[in-house]
Amino acid sequence: MAKRIECGCGPANAIRERLRDNAIVDDGRFSDRTLHLVRQADITVALVGEHPSRSGEANSVTDIGLPAGQLDVLRAIAAIGKPLVVAVFTGRPLDLGEVLDLADAVLIAWHPGVEAGPALIETLFGDRAPGGRLPMTFPRSVGHLPTGTHARPTGRPIAAADDPVIGRYLDALVLPRFPFGWGLTYTTFNYAPIYLSSNEMPLVGGSIEVSVDVTNSGTRPGR
Numbered sequence: 001m002a003k004r005i006e007c008g009c010g011p012a013n014a015i016r017e018r019l020r021d022n023a024i025v026d027d028g029r030f031s032d033r034t035l036h037l038v039r040q041a042d043i044t045v046a047l048v049g050e051h052p053s054r055s056g057e058a059n060s061v062t063d064i065g066l067p068a069g070q071l072d073v074l075r076a077i078a079a080i081g082k083p084l085v086v087a088v089f090t091g092r093p094l095d096l097g098e099v100l101d102l103a104d105a106v107l108i109a110w111h112p113g114v115e116a117g118p119a120l121i122e123t124l125f126g127d128r129a130p131g132g133r134l135p136m137t138f139p140r141s142v143g144h145l146p147t148g149t150h151a152r153p154t155g156r157p158i159a160a161a162d163d164p165v166i167g168r169y170l171d172a173l174v175l176p177r178f179p180f181g182w183g184l185t186y187t188t189f190n191y192a193p194i195y196l197s198s199n200e201m202p203l204v205g206g207s208i209e210v211s212v213d214v215t216n217s218g219t220r221p222g223r
Contacts, residue, residue, distance in 0.1 A: 055091025
């Protein structure tokens with residue numbers, strides 16, 4: 001399933017150029033045809049999310065899930081049992097709880113520019129490793145808003161998150177779905193303990209150097 005994109009550098013044209021006759025591109029307007037094509041494919045890459053016109057100032061929404069109908073199609077695709085990769089185009093953090101359950105992999109593409117197609121395909125096919133990290137927190141639901149990296153909206157302690165009596169929510173964990181800075185790539189890293197050049201800083205004109213050794217522990221390049 002793919003969005004209809006007129007630009008020659010869009011995802012549809014990019015995947016056709018990459019896979020030639022081995023790619024089946026569908027714009028998803030007719031879900032019965034989409035499901036028929038999914039049954040023929042070895043793997044499905046579903047492009048979902050918000051249109052750019054729904055982002056920006058004066059475009060607030062009360063439901064931060066996928067726009068109407070998209071989750072229904074994803075459920076039907078996932079039920080077929082073929083591997084499913086979901087690329088999400090968005091201008092805001094979304095509630096992706098069920099999407100994460102349905103998909104084998106999820107890539108947040110935001111609202112990319114004119115080279116969206118090649119960038120997406122190169123990332124999905126492993127030519128380039130995902131390097132971006134989330135610049136904002138993805139909440140578990142709209143009920144978790146507002147949320148932030150440092151400021152907490154209530155006085156309930158984090159340690160009580162799993163306690164049904166004093167936890168902040170009776171029906172959900174308090175922790176966000178993905179915190180600020182979250183992101184995976186095609187390799188893994190090991191982080192050594194943080195080292196401080198000094199345990200004390202002079203009151204005037206002082207500084208402390210903080211360093212840590214980071215080791216690529218996987219088999220692929222990464223940063």
